[in-house]
Amino acid sequence: MTTPLSLAVVGHTNTGKTSLLRTLLRDSTFGExxxxxxxTRHVEEALINDGDDSLVYLYDTPGLEDAGGVLDWLETHTSARDDGIERIQQFLSNHEAHHEFNQEAKVLRQVMQSDMAMYVIDAREPVLDKYKDELTILSWCAKPIMPxxxxxxxxxxxxxxxxxxxxTLHVYA
Ligand SMILES: Nc1nc2c(ncn2[C@@H]2O[C@H](COP(=O)(O)OP(=O)(O)OP(=O)(O)O)[C@@H](O)[C@H]2O)c(=O)[nH]1
Ligand SMILES: [Mg+2]
Incomplete structure (x- = not known):
């Protein structure tokens, strides 16, 4: 028996996260x-098996929409002297922030609980500040990220x- 890897699929909204899970799972009915x-409004779990062996837990997550707002909140309410994980934890335990940035909180909580994240990018899009902000807050979770x-x-x-x-994201798929 191997310990299954847990992998969060994250990214801006409408980039094809749920579609990627459908492909990886060979299941055209997964999610919406x-x-x-x-x-996608909630985190959804799926498991890839090899016979009796559980290999990978995949987590579909809601799209990030206001990473800039989250980063503003973090910069205003947390100290730059704390590390990224501490700052994200302060965000996740703050009731108001949690309420205002409901979707983003679900994503960050799942990344914190996962071994790594896949960050799905719509390659048709220019590199906008909002995508940089997404990568900044994701990097604070200190998990490996595969673009x-x-x-x-x-x-x-x-x-x-x-x-x-x-x-320092030199490898991508
Ligand atoms: N042509 C093409 N369309 C795709 C591909 N991947 C996703 N799409 C389309 O892109 C749209 C968004 O796909 P979703 O999988 O719902 O995207 P998502 O990132 O899960 O979106 P949210 O849950 O809203 O954040 C849908 O219309 C998909 O059919 C792809 O590889 N090729
Ligand atoms: Mg989706």
């Missing part, structure tokens, strides 16, 4: 897929891979 933001590009057809990934490399 729609071309609209905020389709996964979606919608890659005819897209030049250079701007994205440069930005990821500056954040």
């Amino acid at each position: 897929v729609k071309n609209a933001p905020s389709t 996964v590009f979606n919608f890659t057809q005819n897209q030049d990934l250079t701007a994205w891979t440069n930005m990821l490399a500056r954040r």
Whole structure:
């Protein structure tokens, strides 16, 4: 028996997180897929087995929508002298913040509980500040992050891979 890895699938809303889980699970009925933001509203667990062996727990998560708001909250209410995990924990235990940033809190809580995260990117999008803010708050959870590009057809990934490399994310799929 191996201990299953737990892997959170995270990213901006409508980037194809639930679709990626469907592909990995070979299950076209998993979750809800729609071309609209905020389709997935809760964390959903799925397990990949090899016979009797449980290999990977996958967690689908709601899309990040206001990482900038979360980062503003963290910068205002927590100390830069605390480490990222401490600051995220303060955010997660704050009732008001939890209420205002409900979806983001679900994502961060799941990343904190997982062994690693896949960060799904819509490669058609330019590298906007909101995506940088997402990677900043995710990095504070101190878990390995694997960037996964979606919608890659005819897209030049250079701007994205440069930005990821500056954040020591040198490997991507
Ligand atoms: N053509 C194409 N469409 C895709 C692909 N992946 C996702 N989509 C479409 O993109 C839209 C969003 O997909 P979802 O899987 O619901 O995205 P999500 O990230 O889970 O969205 P939220 O739960 O709202 O955060 C849907 O219309 C999907 O059919 C892909 O690889 N190719
Ligand atoms: Mg979804």
